[in-house]
Amino acid sequence: MTDSKQKAIDFTPMYASHDAFRRDLERLASAVADGRAATPAVGAGWENFKHQLHIHHTAEDSELWPRLRQRVAGRPRDLAVLDEMEAEHARIDPLLAAVDSALADRAPELPDLVRALGATLDDHLKHEEDSALPLMQDALTPADWAGFTGRMRETQGLRGAALFVPWIVDGAPAADRSAFLGALPPPVRVLNRLFWQSSYRRRGLWVQA
Incomplete structure (x- = not known):
């Protein structure tokens, strides 16, 4: 267990990322229901969603779960949570591929696949929030968390951050936007206000024509 005097990990960016993933799948489901799935704006939104989810899950698999495993070694229940996290990631990947193919082929099963992906991802995110985040708070050190967030920043780079930051707050409630x-x-924050936000709006992700 971490030192009780140790500063708590701030999970605000993690929760904000989860909310953005949920939001984008709601937008995809809406676009499919409205017959807009083949539009460039929806295609661009979907590609960005996949990109952001890939970065997020890859950093968890390569940096976060291994660090946490070291901290909870010898604790079977906690190790079981990490096994479940990794198994859930593995179940999401084929659903992403199936939606990808159905979008390209305009397949009739697309609505069902989008619903399956949304339900599976939402279940995973909720499980992570309810079980894995408290475990991280209990077991990880600031250096462990910095290793994970550092990998995220390294992977995104400045160009990626210019998309990631405004994407996170796109459509977010004012309080959530301010917290993130x-x-x-x-x-x-200055770069986002002066440059990134306007550049993101010009991309028109998910925007209805």
Whole structure:
């Protein structure tokens, strides 16, 4: 267990990312229901969703879960949670591929596949929030968490951050938007306000024609 005097990990960016994944799948489901799945805006939104989810899950698999396994070694119940996290990631990948193919082929089963992906991902995110995040808070050190967030920043790079930050807050409630941006370094907030936000809007992800 971490030292009781140790500063708690701030999971605001993690929760914000989860909310953005849920939001994008709701937008996809709406586009499919409205017959807009083949539009460029929906295609661009879907491609970005896959990109962001890939970065998120890859960093968890390569940096977060291994660090946490080291901290909870000898604790079978906690190790079982990590096994479940990895198994859930593996179940999501084929659903992403199936939706990808159905979108390309305009297949009639697309609505069912989108619903299956949404339900599976939402179940995983809720499980992570309810079980894995408390475990991280209990067991990880600041250095462990910094290793994970550092891998995320390294993978995204400045160009990726210019998309990631405004994507996270796109359509977010004012309080959530403020909390997420408040957790970022001041220079990042300035870049987002002056440049990134307007560039993101021009991309028109998910926008109805």
